[in-house]
Amino acid sequence: MTSMxxxxxxxxxxxxxxxxxxxRDPLPRLLAQLTARAGEPAGVARxxxxxxxxxxxxxxxxxxxxxxxxxxxxxRARRFCQGIEETEWTLPGQFVADISIDETRSDGDGEWIExxxxxxxxx
Numbered sequence: 060m061t062s063m064x065x066x067x068x069x070x071x072x073x074x075x076x077x078x079x080x081x082x083r084d085p086l087p088r089l090l091a092q093l094t095a096r097a098g099e100p101a102g103v104a105r106x107x108x109x110x111x112x113x114x115x116x117x118x119x120x121x122x123x124x125x126x127x128x129x130x131x132x133x134x135r136a137r138r139f140c141q142g143i144e145e146t147e148w149t150l151p152g153q154f155v156a157d158i159s160i161d162e163t164r165s166d167g168d169g170e171w172i173e174x175x176x177x178x179x180x181x182x
Contacts, residue, residue, distance in 0.1 A: 084108055085150040085178045086121055092148055093125060097172075098135045101127045104171070111177060118153065118179035122161075128169035136163060136170035143174070153178045 086108040094101050105124040111117070127136050140160050148155045158176040165171070 083152055083180070084119060085153040086119070088150055089121065089148065089155075089176065089178070090123065093123060093174075096143075096146070097125055097127055097139050100129050101125055101135075116156075116179045118156070118177060121176045121178065123174050123176070125172045125174075126169055127172070132170045133165065136172055139172060150178060152181055154181060 086106060090103055090106055094103065102125070103123065104126045106121070107123075108119050108121045111120040125139075127139070129135075140163065143158055143160060146155075146158070148158075156177045156179045158174060160172060160174050162173040163170065
């Protein structure tokens with residue numbers, strides 16, 4: 060016969076299960092870091108996130124469009140794009156497995172940067 064009482068508060072177990080069952084979308088934290096990298100003034104024009112999975116990993120696929128404005132927007136856009144693949148991102152419980160610039164374009168009001176990222180849940 061085996062007996063084990065390692066849980067001092069059974070009500071805490073239910074709360075932990077509910078918290079663990081919630082999907083963790085790293086998109087808000089990633090957006091904050093992307094806009095910080097872009098510098099001011101910059102904003103998120105579009106952001107979408109959807110679940111992604113392979114045989115061994117699960118995570119989320121993100122598509123983001125940033126708009127940079129101001130007189131120095133072209134220089135900031137170039138700096139933003141330069142080396143983005145090697146950038147370290149801080150996403151608790153997640154890591155950026157892939158990030159790439161899909162498109163950049165200019166208009167009379169600023170620079171537009173569209174990028175894709177894949178975040179993976181850490182085990």
